[in-house]
Amino acid sequence: MRIALLGVGLIGGSIGLAAREHVEGVEVIGYGRHPGRLRAAADRGAIDIAADSLEAALEGARICFACAPVGVLPELVRAALAAADRDCVVTDVGSTKQELLAGIDDSRFVGGHPIAGAETAGVEHARADLFQGAVWYLTPLATSEGLLYERLHRFLVELGARPIALDPATHDRLVAVFSHLPHVLANVLASQAAGRLLDHGEALRHVGPSFRDMTRVAGANTEIWTDIYRANRAAIVKEIRAYRRELERVEGLLEAGDVAAWNDGAREDRRALLESELAGAPVHELRLTVPNRPGIVAQVALALGRAGVNIVDMALSPAADMRSGAMALWIAGDEPAARAAVVIGELGFPVAEV
Amino acid sequence: MRIALLGVGLIGGSIGLAAREHVEGVEVIGYGRHPGRLRAAADRGAIDIAADSLEAALEGARICFACAPVGVLPELVRAALAAADRDCVVTDVGSTKQELLAGIDDSRFVGGHPIAGAETAGVEHARADLFQGAVWYLTPLATSEGLLYERLHRFLVELGARPIALDPATHDRLVAVFSHLPHVLANVLASQAAGRLLDHGEALRHVGPSFRDMTRVAGANTEIWTDIYRANRAAIVKEIRAYRRELERVEGLLEAGDVAAWNDGAREDRRALLESELAGAPVHELRLTVPNRPGIVAQVALALGRAGVNIVDMALSPAADMRSGAMALWIAGDEPAARAAVVIGELGFPVAEV
Numbered sequence: 101m102r103i104a105l106l107g108v109g110l111i112g113g114s115i116g117l118a119a120r121e122h123v124e125g126v127e128v129i130g131y132g133r134h135p136g137r138l139r140a141a142a143d144r145g146a147i148d149i150a151a152d153s154l155e156a157a158l159e160g161a162r163i164c165f166a167c168a169p170v171g172v173l174p175e176l177v178r179a180a181l182a183a184a185d186r187d188c189v190v191t192d193v194g195s196t197k198q199e200l201l202a203g204i205d206d207s208r209f210v211g212g213h214p215i216a217g218a219e220t221a222g223v224e225h226a227r228a229d230l231f232q233g234a235v236w237y238l239t240p241l242a243t244s245e246g247l248l249y250e251r252l253h254r255f256l257v258e259l260g261a262r263p264i265a266l267d268p269a270t271h272d273r274l275v276a277v278f279s280h281l282p283h284v285l286a287n288v289l290a291s292q293a294a295g296r297l298l299d300h301g302e303a304l305r306h307v308g309p310s311f312r313d314m315t316r317v318a319g320a321n322t323e324i325w326t327d328i329y330r331a332n333r334a335a336i337v338k339e340i341r342a343y344r345r346e347l348e349r350v351e352g353l354l355e356a357g358d359v360a361a362w363n364d365g366a367r368e369d370r371r372a373l374l375e376s377e378l379a380g381a382p383v384h385e386l387r388l389t390v391p392n393r394p395g396i397v398a399q400v401a402l403a404l405g406r407a408g409v410n411i412v413d414m415a416l417s418p419a420a421d422m423r424s425g426a427m428a429l430w431i432a433g434d435e436p437a438a439r440a441a442v443v444i445g446e447l448g449f450p451v452a453e454v
Numbered sequence: 455m456r457i458a459l460l461g462v463g464l465i466g467g468s469i470g471l472a473a474r475e476h477v478e479g480v481e482v483i484g485y486g487r488h489p490g491r492l493r494a495a496a497d498r499g500a501i502d503i504a505a506d507s508l509e510a511a512l513e514g515a516r517i518c519f520a521c522a523p524v525g526v527l528p529e530l531v532r533a534a535l536a537a538a539d540r541d542c543v544v545t546d547v548g549s550t551k552q553e554l555l556a557g558i559d560d561s562r563f564v565g566g567h568p569i570a571g572a573e574t575a576g577v578e579h580a581r582a583d584l585f586q587g588a589v590w591y592l593t594p595l596a597t598s599e600g601l602l603y604e605r606l607h608r609f610l611v612e613l614g615a616r617p618i619a620l621d622p623a624t625h626d627r628l629v630a631v632f633s634h635l636p637h638v639l640a641n642v643l644a645s646q647a648a649g650r651l652l653d654h655g656e657a658l659r660h661v662g663p664s665f666r667d668m669t670r671v672a673g674a675n676t677e678i679w680t681d682i683y684r685a686n687r688a689a690i691v692k693e694i695r696a697y698r699r700e701l702e703r704v705e706g707l708l709e710a711g712d713v714a715a716w717n718d719g720a721r722e723d724r725r726a727l728l729e730s731e732l733a734g735a736p737v738h739e740l741r742l743t744v745p746n747r748p749g750i751v752a753q754v755a756l757a758l759g760r761a762g763v764n765i766v767d768m769a770l771s772p773a774a775d776m777r778s779g780a781m782a783l784w785i786a787g788d789e790p791a792a793r794a795a796v797v798i799g800e801l802g803f804p805v806a807e808v
Contacts, residue, residue, distance in 0.1 A: 278665045281643070282664045282668040284704060286720070290721075313670050315727075316667045318723070318724040333708045337708055340704065354690060359680055359683045367673020368673065369647075371673075373644065373648055
């Protein structure tokens with residue numbers, strides 16, 4: 101299978117390295133605007149062939165990854181869809197989704213966002229294991245084709261990632277609170293602390309581990325983050341406002357000397373968020389039959405994503421008449437598998453465990 | 455030399471282990487209200503002798519460490535000063551200083567605060583290397599005796615720590631922004647993120663590394679932190695207010711799409727704060743003569759602390775008539791040593807480099 105990488109930096113390069121290491125029979129075609137970077141990607145073994153145009157890269161490709169900063173993605177994805185075959189799934193790796201998806205109406209497109217590697221850039225940092233165990237959000241359109249979605253999903257699983265389907269608005273809210281807000285908080289904390297030292301005319305650079313942890317992402321790559329802050333500003337501003345309101349409440353608790361329950365609650369909240377995931381849980385195989393119409397696979401994946409069920413792997417086999425298809429889903433853990441069966445049943449599809 | 459540890463948990467136990475490993479001829483006497491914990495400290499080798507009263511622990515002690523939560527320190531320090539010899543320096547390890555020092559008027563007392571080990575508790579986590587390379591703030595009183603201050607300073611250097619003198623108000627402002635504010639921010643972030651997931655009815659526990667880093671200290675030990683939040687609430691509330699105001703300004707920048715300079719500034723601020731410290735720099739020995747009156751050593755140490763100069767080691771030798779003393783200071787790095795000479799000259803003391 102031929103895949104096209106439009107952009108061969110950290111993410112594109114890592115997709116290439118991972119694919120060439122883990123996916124049998126893959127051929128990776130790379131294209132990028134900078135010939136030097138494209139050569140570097142070839143030298144690192146991240147691509148098999150360097151194409152000299154976007155159209156050449158897409159010739160015969162079955163999956164196309166648009167790997168570019170958020171600001172240029174809309175144009176790049178449009179160009180990719182114009183050049184791609186009928187049987188090619190086009191996806192991207194941008195960290196915000198609503199803005200991009202608003203401008204796309206093509207059943208070959210599925211939005212994507214791997215949660216990996218935000219702090220460095222360039223193919224020189226690319227690694228074959230960058231996506232090992234990493235969540236890879238997928239935001240299909242309502243009309244995304246099931247077979248194309250399934251192909252992309254399986255490919256990502258082969259790279260070592262864990263694809264999870266989400267609608268774009270929920271995706272953008274979650275990344276606002278889990279990633280963009282933390283970056284804002286780190287920036288403000290770093291500058292406030294630096295200001296305090298200057299106030300006192302001191303050069304005490306003896307900060308503790310909690311400060312180091314909290315500011316690790318301060319001032320992340322400005323080129324990348326200017327785009328992200330712009331593309332997701334509505335969700336981020338909403339999260340900052342909520343955060344400010346809560347800080348004001350905490351000031352009241354501090355002044356009243358009434359912080360114990362608040363502190364206990366935060367510990368409990370963090371524990372719940374980071375609770376160790378299902379490790380070594382038994383994998384269940386669920387089989388269902390779905391009508392072969394656009395969007396149906398995305399609908400199932402989204403419903404399971406909403407329910408917090410992680411699809412370990414999936415397979416789709418259209419019936420001979422192409423009117424329906426058998427879908428197999430592999431789910432880790434007894435409880436999640438049972439939950440998945442309920443969710444799928446509620447969608448109206450008969451489901452059986454093999 | 456005999457030292458007394460009042461309290462043998464994580465910090466007291468680690469002082470004992472470090473002293474017994476690194477300080478020649480030391481004898482460590484431990485006392486604590488819980489006989490079981492005292493036995494555990496003896497079993498771990500953190501103390502030589504378990505005393506059965508505070509008074510017994512202080513008999514013949516030359517340094518006494520009050521190692522207790524901030525809330526009970528005032529009472530413990532008062533009792534220690536009442537029982538200690540004339541020639542015993544009493545110090546504490548509390549993480550806020552103004553409240554404690556406001557109630558103490560005794561030239562044998564020097565406030566202290568090691569920046570180490572906030573996230574665990576109990577002698578079972580004590581380690582001989584806990585203070586290796588760690589900053590240990592000292593907040594002498596205006597009347598603290600020079601010889602006692604010097605004894606404590608040298609002892610801490612032998613433990614592996616880096617003592618830095620600060621006035622208590624500056625200390626409390628610095629820990630508010632470098633430690634207490636980060637804890638508040640982590641708590642609020644953990645709970646806000648948990649709330650978002652509940653809003654969406656999801657159980658997506660797939661958070662990225664930036665979120666893990668930012669919330670590592672969320673919900674730290676409630677017993678310890680309730681005291682800290684109470685004792686330093688004025689400084690903490692001030693920092694939270696400043697932080698909220700800055701968040702509001704950032705909302706404006708986000709809405710205007712004007713975040714590049716702000717993001718670059720945060721990166722620069724963090725870099726300046728965490729700039730690698732002088733490693734392997736040449737150590738200079740400065741000699742000065744100071745009048746032998748209360749507070750003079752503390753005055754020199756505080757002036758150097760304010761100037762950002764780290765005193766690697768110090769020694770004080772009173773003249774035969776006890777009216778003046780020779781003081782030797784070891785300072786790492788050419789530039790800090792030159793700065794130290796200027797600062798000491800400005801205090802009116804002649805200084806020479808050996």
